[in-house]
Amino acid sequence: MSDQSRSIIGAGVPRIDGPDKLSGRANYAADNLPPGLTYGYGVFSTIASGRVTDIELDDARDMPGVVDIYHHGHFPTLYHTPSSLAQGNKVEETRLPFEDDRVYYAGQFVALVVADTFENARAAARRVKVSYAEEPTLATLEQGIEANGTQPGSGNHSRGDAPAAFDSAATTVDVTYRTPVETHNPMEMHASTAWWQRGELTIFDASQGVVVAKGALSKIFAMSPERITVHAPYIGSGFGGKLWTWPHAIATAAVSRELGRPVQLVVPRREMFTTVGHRPETRQRLRLATDENGKLVSVRHESINTTSFTDQYVETCGSVTKSLYRCPDLTVSHATTQVNRGTPTSMRAPGAAPGLFALESAIDEMALAAGADPVQFRLDNYASRDESKDLDFSSNHIVEATNRAAEKFGWADRTPGVGSMRDGREIVGYGMAACNWEALKMACDARVSIRADGTAFASCATQDIGTGTYTIVAQTVSDVTGIPLDRITVKLGDSSYPDGPVSGGSWATATTLPAIAGAARNALDEMKRYATGTGGVFAGAASDDLEVSDGGLRNADGKHSDFAAILDAGRYGSADGEAHTKAADSEYSYRSFGAHFVEVRWDPGISRLRVARVVSAIDVGRVINETTARNQVEGAVVMGIGMGLFEATEYDERNARPVNNDYAEYLVPVHADQPEIDVILLDYPDTKFNEYGARGIGEIGITGLAAAVANAVYHATGKRIRELPITLDKLMEDVPAAQSA
Amino acid sequence: MRNFDYARAESAHQAVAAHGTDREVSFLAGGTTLLDLVKLDVMQPQKVVDINRVDLDGIERLDDGRLRIGAMVTNTALARDQRVINDYAVLSQALLAGASTQLRNKATTGGNMMQRVRCPYFRDGVSACNKREPGSGCSAIGGVNRSVHAVLGTSDQCIASHPSDMCVAMIAIGATVQVEGPEGQREIDFADFHLLPGETPAREHALEPGELITHVTLDAPITGSQSAYLKLRDRQSYQFALASSAVIVQMDGDTITQARVALGGVGTKPWRAPEVEAALKGKSASERLFADAAGRAFENATAYSQNAYKIPLGQQAIVRNLADLIDSTAA
Structure with a gap:
């Protein structure tokens, strides 16, 4: 960070996205209403274990506004993702929606109704009659252990000889603790709005990770990631529940492609407890x-x-x-x-x-x-x-x-x-x-432009999940360039921006800020090249002799020119910089x-x-x-x-x-x-x-x-x-x- | 959406005529229960009669000292009414202990009496539930029954607790319910309005098909009495009572000359406890007396797998409420 605007880093400046949120301009996933939009509503399993034996659709099909009804016997072929975080295609539930007739948990999607309005989709979904062959359930950790025992996990560690040290110790405790399932329950329910144009997928999804969502969807739809754009400009919080792509988002994208129409699906509050993850017991x-x-x-x-x-x-x-x-x-x-x-x-x-x-x-x-x-x-x-x-x-x-x-x-x-x-x-x-x-600190890309009108623009495909990422990115740009916050635009939550991290693990700040700062410095270097080049404000000077000062550049003699004038002199629209920063060392x-x-x-x-x-x-x-x-x-x-x-x-x-x-x-x-x-x-x-x-x-x-x-x-x-x-x-x-x- | 007919009534008479005696018709007041349950597909009215324009939102002092409350008076308006605050503090406090400001602004006096139980097996639309689908069974027995299930007035058909705070205060105060129906007007004692589940848990109240609550008339306040509501729950707001008490006492020095005690959260209906009242009346106030009297309310209680704690908790609600109220009376 620079000395000149140290005061901006650490300052308790208000959120720059606050006015948009307070005025309703902030568009969340279900706020997007593209022309021709249709609405999906799920039919969710009422049993927790077994098979779907029959799905009776006649009553539902007769309901007003119904476009189509999907289920395991009527659903496009999709593909498994290897679900690798390293490859950037992780999902938590690897089974595809409607992959087969199996039911593994209550509240699992067993059908999906698409209709012209939300209300019609919901009403028709309730007319879908599903028959099941129910099997015995395992409802709790104790039931699971009793029935099937345990499987080894990961993240284990051992040093020395703990049992021997325990046996010879002066004082010991041996106690067992239990924690229940907790459910994220963010205010904003999971939601997806998807549409396809010329074979390209656009999806607004309540996501804490647009880049990984793009990677997962590219595997699931077997298509190039360049043809997928995932948007999550605002998220009504996630607490981790929105880190990875869940079945509803996959299903929404799939039926939108089938229908050739935009589809929106909001996960009902009840199913926020079933099909989008939870903290386990x-x-x-x-x-x-x-x-x-x-x-x-x-x-x-x-x-x-x-x-x-x-x-x-x-x-x-x-x-x-x-x-x-x-x-x-x-x-x-x-x-x-x-x-x-x-x-x-x-x-x-x-x-x-x-x-x-x-x-x-x-x-x-x-x-x-x-x-x-x-x-x-x-x-x-x-x-x-x-x-x-x-x-x-x-x-x-x-x-x-x-x-x-x-x-x-x-x-x-x-x-x-x-x-x-x-x-x-x-x-x-x-x-x-x-x-x-x-x-933790991940690899990250970012882009910063200083524009001819004296403003700056920063972009990165990370997200602000309500934590203040928009604001601290703007603070970083301001810190490096000296441009005041009210002249800085920050764009996040769009997978077409330079690759940024998922908003999780508390690593967004440490990951994003160095990339943003690097991009801003590279933009300033570009600015210096413009200033020192032929016809530039400081033509013939060495870039190293120019320092950033008061929203512009200054030479050793004290001559100052603001960024707008430097760009104007060369008729440049902007000075741009990109940067890539690496994951933390060990x-x-x-x-x-x-x-x-x-x-x-x-x-x-x-x-x-x-x-x-x-x-x-x-x-x-x-x-x-x-x-x-x-x-x-x-x-x-x-x-x-x-x-x-x-x-x-x-x-x-x-x-x-x-x-x-x-x-x-x-x-x-x-x-x-x-x-x-x-x-x-x-x-x-x-x-x-x-x-x-x-x-x-x-x-x-x-x-x-x-x-x-x-x-x-x-x-x-x-x-x-x-x-x-x-x-x-x-x-x-x-x-x-x-x-x- | 699931279509239904909609009629708007301008008078009670019109409302009753529009409703008829079909059980598939619902009156719509504040809608805080009805709309929820329709959206959950638990209630499926074929027709809704909107009574929001019916002129039933007045509160009137009658010549005999009683207070007549229109069925459409909102919970907020009733809680903030100066006559209620002065003469029936227990009612104002009970109302303000319920729901949230937004819900109280919409919820009405009649609607509060008609609210359905919070039993999750009733609300899920799937589980066996004798209220929702008579004869299907009661999933709460042997299931999750810690919070919104009763220990008093239960049957092997249903153990859901009545969720209202307001009704607990009203049954302590004493009241009559004025109703209008196809057969004309009649009056029901408030204590007889809500029914025990018994063998017919789907039948929750004494209204005949098509009858509309028009007013609730509170008994005249007991001269010189004081009253209070105490609600115990896990979190400090926006939760139905685990146990609550409404108490009204009239004192002569240290002696309790009259007492009214009712309980919420522990009963399948708003629960008046006359045996507690009898144990208090004429006695000199003491914590020991309160504890002894409170215990009598639960002599016939049934504890289910997760809610046995409500038996001591309900007693605590009575004892602390009495102790604080009588302490404040003395001061």
Whole structure:
């Protein structure tokens, strides 16, 4: 980054896309209404396992406005994608829509009605009568393990001899934690609007990754990626659920080609719980041990998660366990078990969110068993280098984060006895947990143009999923060129732009900004060539003698010319630059760190549990935009409270159907549940990672939060809740036995 | 879309005439339940009679001290009415504890009484459900039944809890329901309006086919009484009650001279608890008394696989509400 406009990097400038969103100009996937548009509506399986034996269409065909009805007996031939992230064609559910008559989960597409209006399509879809040969279901992780056992997963790690160290240790804990299925439930439902012209596909899709979507669709339709354009200029959030292309988008594109007409499909809220991914159920066994001095000497973290019958998705719960604490003898393993649910997918901080609930709860149990203060125990055991990779951390300020959050929170006022802090009728509990997330940086291309009218234009095929990417790209262009934000246009979310990363893994910032900066510098070099060339404003001067200043170039004599005048002199429309930046090297272990401190209040007289206060200190390298960065952590903390207290997709164990599949019964925090949230951003640039020193901030805030809540609940109530969510019935005393099923 | 006939009525009489006695016809008031369930394909009216222009949105104090509420008075208007706030605080509080501002602005007094249960097996359109498809069975028994299922008034045919907060306050206050139908006008005691599921869970209320609620008339307030509503739930807003209580007490010093207690979230209908009231009346207020009285409400409760906690939680809702109310009365 440059010195001249350092103030723009880190500044809490408002979102540049805010006015478009507030005024309704922002076009989301289902806002696109091309001429001749038709509407698709799904018929979704009401059984979770078995075969479709018959589809009766006569009633539905007679409904007004029906164009056609597709199903496994009437659907174009499509092709499998190898589903490789490296190749850029990953999907999560590799089975193609309507590939055969099999049903693997409730809410699977079994037919698709296309009609002239949304209402007609929906009404006709309900007249499609599907007959099934139903087979026994596996509805839960325990049912899956009992029936079929487990399959080995990936992301395993082992060093030393953890069992031997455990057996000879002074103090041990051996505990099992469980987390339920959680569903992303972004406000904007998954939606696709697709049309074909001259054999080329255009699709507006609610996507966190337009380039990978293009790659996957090119495999599925067996066509050149150049003939596909995927648009996602705005996404009503995704939380990971929109990273990869799901069956509805494939089906929408396919039937649009069949019909020769545009087709739009919006996934109903109920099926947002079935056919577009979820965070899987997990069971995690933690075995920890310390020596006489309270040092960790053995760690084992064994995780099993549910996956579908069509694909293996591994929730890498032990990903953080490998490196957060210093421990010579450590084993992390992952396995999966198949159940009758759709394929799971990444949900905000995949692996780490459920994994740190278990690890950081177990660390709390370990600290108490060892007779140590939970904060001091962590300070005594944090790793100073990444033992799993045998690398130094590029930048690690977890000790400072822990100490600063502890001080701001008032941890020193905590009395350690269970239930020892009271305020009137309420019992106050203090708990804390570390948070952690890997910092990743992918390869990226970008383009920047400085135009004759004095404006700049930047483009990259990444996305802004509501996190502020538009704004920080503009800040970067402004930083390099000196052009003010209100004269910078940023275009994202279009696969025809230079290849950018998926908006996931918290890597969009670290990946995109260096490419944008490189492109902007290359545009300035081009500008200098124009200025120093024949007829140029600084004709004959050396480019190196010109410096960027005040929206133009200045020579050593102090002569200044703005960009518009330089371009005008050569009658150039713009000075353009492109850049390609590489993925991160492996010289260091790049991770982000932090700590959450939580106050809960438990009123046993009315069984009311609430989170009253959160203080989080986060070390994510340099903060690019103080406002959007803080917003990411605050939002993640709220989501973590939901994970801790409320969120669970419930399935009927008798038939594997999701039961609470709507916004009223799937509980997330509402405003009234949100406490004071105090976010401390440490802001230490990690320049070993990239020139901006930024590591990304979307995910770390949710990691560890549920454990901090659980640890505070234990402090208040003496109850160690090892199965999320921590609902009031799990804390009540004297609950009678059920008399009936 | 699924087509249906639409008629708009300008008077109750017109509405009743337009409706007829066909069970496939629905009155449309705020639509906060009906439209949801039509969109989910759970309700499939062949005809909708829109009563939004019927002049039933007044609140009137009668000469005998009762308060007559038009069926089309919105939940927001009723909660904010100064007479309700002064004389029936429990009703205002119950209304404001329900739904969200947007829903309360649309939802009406009559519609709130007519709202359908939140049982997911009723709403999914697929599972066995005796309310939706009599004789098909009850999926909630033996299924997911933690949040919106009852422990009081259940049968082996249905265990869905009644979702209303407003009705819990009204049954505590005491009220009559004025209805107009093909056979003319009549009055139903509020306590008899909602029916227990028994063997006929599809029959939820005492209305005859084609009858329209025109008013609810609250009993005159008990002289010198105080009242309050306490709703317990997982999150702090926008969730149906896990357990709630409406309490009204009249005190003479430390002695409870009159008490009314009703429960929400735990019963298959708005649940008046006369045995609790009897245990309180004439006694000197104390937490021990409250706990003893509250326990009586659940002597005949049935706990299902996931909702046994509602038995102690319902008692807590009574005890804390009484304690806070009487404490504030004393102060």
